[in-house]
Amino acid sequence: xxxxxxxxxxxxxxxxxxxxxxxxxxxxxxxxxxxxxxxxxxxxxxxxxxxxxxxxxxxxxxxxxxxxxxxxxxxxxxxxxxxxxxxxxxxxxxxxxxxxxxxxxxxxxxxxxxxxxxxxxxxxxxxxxxxxxxxxxxxxxxxxxxxxxxxxxxxxxxxxxxxxxxxxxxxxxxxxxxxxxxxxxxxxxxxxxxxxxxxxxxxxxxxxxxxxxxxxxxxxxxxxxxxxxxxxxxxxxxxxxxxxxxxxxxxxxxxxxxxxxxxxxxxxxxxxxxxxxxxxxxxxxxxxxxxxxxxxxxxxxxxxxxxxxxxxxxxxxxxxxxxxxxxxxxxxxxxxxxxxxxxxxxxxxxxxxxxxxxxxxxxxxxxxxxxxxxxxxxxxxxxxxxxxxxxxxxxxxxxxxxxxxxxxxxxxxxxxxxxx
Numbered sequence: 348x349x350x351x352x353x354x355x356x357x358x359x360x361x362x363x364x365x366x367x368x369x370x371x372x373x374x375x376x377x378x379x380x381x382x383x384x385x386x387x388x389x390x391x392x393x394x395x396x397x398x399x400x401x402x403x404x405x406x407x408x409x410x411x412x413x414x415x416x417x418x419x420x421x422x423x424x425x426x427x428x429x430x431x432x433x434x435x436x437x438x439x440x441x442x443x444x445x446x447x448x449x450x451x452x453x454x455x456x457x458x459x460x461x462x463x464x465x466x467x468x469x470x471x472x473x474x475x476x477x478x479x480x481x482x483x484x485x486x487x488x489x490x491x492x493x494x495x496x497x498x499x500x501x502x503x504x505x506x507x508x509x510x511x512x513x514x515x516x517x518x519x520x521x522x523x524x525x526x527x528x529x530x531x532x533x534x535x536x537x538x539x540x541x542x543x544x545x546x547x548x549x550x551x552x553x554x555x556x557x558x559x560x561x562x563x564x565x566x567x568x569x570x571x572x573x574x575x576x577x578x579x580x581x582x583x584x585x586x587x588x589x590x591x592x593x594x595x596x597x598x599x600x601x602x603x604x605x606x607x608x609x610x611x612x613x614x615x616x617x618x619x620x621x622x623x624x625x626x627x628x629x630x631x632x633x634x635x636x637x638x639x640x641x642x643x644x645x646x647x648x649x650x651x652x653x654x655x656x657x658x659x660x661x662x663x664x665x666x667x668x669x670x671x672x673x674x675x676x677x678x679x680x681x682x683x684x685x686x687x688x689x690x691x692x693x694x695x696x697x698x699x700x701x702x703x704x705x706x707x708x709x710x711x712x713x714x715x716x717x718x719x720x721x722x723x724x725x726x727x728x729x730x731x732x733x734x735x736x737x738x739x740x741x742x743x744x745x746x747x748x749x750x751x752x753x754x755x756x757x758x759x760x761x762x763x764x765x766x767x
Contacts, residue, residue: 370475373438418716656735
């Protein structure tokens, strides 16, 4: 049945492969659980303990900092270890840590546990991406990444609603227990994978320094022209997007989007993500992945410019509110999704299987680490210039990034070109 559907729908083609089906199922279960934990943390910290923005900011930092600090190191070991065992061990560890949140007595303990969850995810992510690379043929990689993106953002639509129901019915602690069970279920599914382990062409640690292995990931990125362009543009885009995230809620407020509509706006963003992943997976193979990345940046940058200009012009009407809260957010999600899918394909196709862990973890560390200063930059520009002007300026910069990627001559990356 799946094979018949896959022949009609390109995006379902990876599901013909049993190993990928199990990997995808585990990801769906885990992603829904992640949203349960996020909602439960909000309930616990903000509502039950009545803490403010600084406490929640600490939690967000605990979620992102491990990837920035440990990403490249994690990648070295992921390449050397059995990636299936890495994923299972990370799921089991996350189940135990999430369960610990049930008895967390204060914010300090919560921060430590959240950082522990994020640390496990820092190892899990590269192992998962490397496994995708080895479970489907090259022609199905784009669809496989689209399905993974669909899982991530489909959970954005289902998870909050399910989390809200659980918090009401069983409380925050009950939601943590359910999330721990989702990690256990994911580990059980992953244990059924049958993966052919690639030979790792790396000298033993006794004859080669760990730092040399670490440097090899950076060297591969720098030496591979297509990969260097993709990673560089992704890092710059991450800085710009993090800056706009800092100002986004305030921009929506200035345009008349009230706090009640903010939640629906987040849902619209999720819908855009899902549609973008579906479109990229179904029809993306007709275009070069690097061009898809560039188009996604143009979409996102253009929306930022329009919203920033509306704030500068002090526009306020029903049409502006509808666009800012719903249409614009959906288009942002669409642009984010197609860029992310295409970027994942480039990483996988431009990297040999034995280096996937190092390359993916290194790029994730760059994308997580360099944007840490973006909120300060956004705040400085908004205060010294204007809110709308700063927001639009970041959009213009993102358009320039997308345009540069699109206009790079094909001969410049000819030897590294993906499907044209």
